[in-house]
Amino acid sequence: MHVQPYLFFEGRCEEALEFYRTRLGAEVTMLMRFKDSPVPTGNAEMCAGAEMSGPPPENNVMHAEFKIGDTTLLASDGMAKDAPVFRGFSLSLTAADEADAKRRFAALGEGxxxxxxxxxxxxxxxFGMVQDRFGVGWMVIVPGPKA
Incomplete structure (x- = not known):
């Protein structure tokens, strides 16, 4: 069994992927746009029965996979109806040391x-907690007891 976070950026997925690439060294390993789907974009079955008010913009990201360190995350523009809402969870980023934590915390906190x-x-x-410009909560931690 494997559990992975799947983040819906509601129209800002490509921007988020670029943000994580430049700030955290994320690597996009797969990206599929709605226009690449073999299923017509107006078909509700494409999104597991989700009701769509109309076809999403063809260049929006339907599905992406990206790696931050050893972790693979999944992402999409979703239906791009509203602003993304990320509640009830945070992503925890383990930093190598205090200098690394400060650098990553500052990068995630931009905007x-x-x-x-x-x-x-x-x-x-x-240890610290920051919400990035997309609303995703992050906990940055250096492991170990307080020195």
């Missing part, structure tokens, strides 16, 4: 919002 400043805690010498 986003710091929820908990990066600093020492009882469970880590360096």
């Amino acid at each position: 986003g919002q710091v929820q908990m400043p990066l600093g020492p805690t009882f469970f880590s010498p360096c």
